[in-house]
Amino acid sequence: MARPAVKARPAKHLVALAVVVVLGLVLVADFLWASSSSGSAPAIWSSRLNLGTGPAAAAPPPAKKKYLDINATFADLLAPELKWEEMAEAPVVRLDGAAIQIKNLLYVFAGYGTINDVHSHVDIYNFSDNTWGGRFDMPKDMAHSHLGMVTDGRFIYVVTGQYGPQCRGPTARNFVLDTETREWNDLPPLPVPRYAPATQLWRGRLHVMGGSKEDRHEPGLEHWSLAVKDGKALEKEWRTEIPIPRGGPHRACVVANDKLLVIGGQEGDFMAKPGSPIFKCVRRSEVVYSDVYMLDDEMTWKQLPPMPKPDSHIEFAWVNVNNSLVIAGGTTEKHPITKKMVLVGEVFQFNLETLEWTVIGRLPFRIKTTLVGYWDGWLYFTSGQRDKGPKDPSPKKVVGCMWRTKLHL
Template identity: 80%
Template sequence: MRKTSGTQNSMKLIFIASCLVLLTAALIFDFIWASSSFTYLSLVSNWSVHKAVRRIIPKTEEKIEIVKYNNRLARDELNATFADIPAPQLEWEEMPSAPVPRLDGAAIQIKNLLYVFAGYGSINHVHSHVDIYNFTDNTWSGSFPIPKEMANSHLGMASDGRYIYAVTGQYGPQCRGPTARCFVLDTETKQWQDLPTLPAPRYAPATQLWRGRLHVMGGSKENRYDPGLEHWSLAVKDGKALEKEWRSEIPIPRGGPHRSCVVVDDRLFVIGGQEGDFMAKPGSPIFKCSRRHEVQYGDVYMLDDEMKWKTLPPMPKPNSHIEFAWVVVNNSIIIVGGTTLKHPVTKKMVLVGEVFRFRLDKMEWSVIGRMPCRVKTTLVGFWDGWLYFTSGQRDRGPDDPSPRQVIGNMWRTKLKF
């Protein structure tokens, strides 16, 4: 028994001595490493793509950068096209949220009422009704259905102050096909009527009333991806079509969906947009959306008396998903949010958080403020000095501009210029 006990004691002493040797070696190695002029701090514990990685740059550069690992780069490593543009932080006030969240919906303001149409609730669910927001008492004050045959998203839409014209768009959830059906709503009676069917269906075409005609331009073609250049118009008055067929007009210089289309002082402006879009996955029974290459742009075109497209100064950054994100205030076009070129590293969609102003007297762009968060497909209105926006899809947070949840929030800020 004594011999066995002595052997065990000897083994313990050897084990302790080995540990001391290893500990001493580790301390020496750590001292040498810390003394080096090139030091890198590794990843913090509990690794996650939502954690930050601190990278210490060589001491000779005399600076320390924080590099975000979760799909973003340090500010000085990110091209200005994708980064936020410096802008004042406007004072936003949160108002009553919409009855439902919506993405790729449509909106038209008539006096103190904002009519908000259809849109996605989620990728698998689309809305088939209209909600009304009253700017006078800041309440959601009514709801009624859209026609069963009417598109649920990617609509073209315009108004004469009483009648709202709704043309073409996507029928159903996911990436289902478009419809060429067109309708008109009498906002006083809440009654819908048919309009002549568009020559071909389109997704999110630029649409506006100009000189007694309803103009529909660009958009995506039937496959949801190829940009259309076609431009059609239809004579309308008091909610009725004066012609049985659409007329071909001068093609738009650049096709594609998700653009602002504005008429001011008898001039028609088409702003921003993109080429390419999500497409239905081949063979999918539910038309499941599949990502494809997209290119956003900031091009601005104008039609006037000469009926020729003129190129104007582009937006401060490429911007898309802004078809109902605009208002006209003090001889300026105001555009809120959108999407810009994808992130150069992660290839994810980048949302826009700036408020842009286009001065019509000088034909100049500026950035007049920042939104409470980045949002695409905002639905915008203006009343009594207040700029409002609701709905869309917001970002993942201040440091992550990629899209996350579909929202119904309503915000407003007082415009001062």
């Protein structure tokens, strides 16, 4: 008896079955590969399948979160603690002011009270009895901030600077003060005005160099000198000298061991907003540096060991004690994350015999444009703009406080 014929399955059913088999084999192979692979594959698979198999399964946090653990005081250097005591506060707060010490008196000039208000007078602090007094006016045409200033022990020479609040222009006018009579006299104007140039008396000549040019931002390299004696100019015009290797404002300028030294500073500064009727200050790029230059008998600039870290706004923040320069506060490089200005809280020593830098202490807080003096074994500083707190080194409050600490060098 013949067998009944078997009906052929439709071709489409065979195709579907083959696809299912192939997909099954692929999934099994993928699973075996993922299970046996090392590195990041298991974590990737776990996170995709939401298996929750431990730490590897957690998605990485957004990139910005990794910065939250960076301490805002990253720029602080290790330093021994100094014991500070607060003294009589200045009559007014000051930023970018100037100061000159003559014996037991600290003459404090000009400066901002606020960004829209500048001082045009001198206050005097007496180290001997911790008092302020003797206020008197500056000439009405004298600059109010970013001054160059130096003394011969009686006469104070005042050079160029910014005239007015916000980011107004500089003046080329120069003056000299007789501290015994409190009389002011004119000096020949600079060839061009400058902001915060390095200024010193050296070998009978008043030297002015660097600073910022008329736009307040571009560094100047020019170097001029003028012969002076007993508060009078012996020449009618400034003489051109060898340019400084690196320009810019806010540097310490010191004569020590018959050498002229220029320390720290920056390139660039705030500028006036174009078209602003009040010359409103707007930020521009700044580069703070630690360079130290010396002009010697050969009248050539030589580079000395740099500061422990970049430091600016220190033109009146130094004293020479026992053949060592002591520098307090300032500003350093911007915070790498916030890009905000970072103030300096260290006290630095530069030994002029060994040419070595040391961090010898810390200020009560970080602060820029300090006005520093030294009397009877005590280091003093007053005025400037201090930080927002121990964990925030950016600038906030302009102050007029006076502090001192016993200095042992």
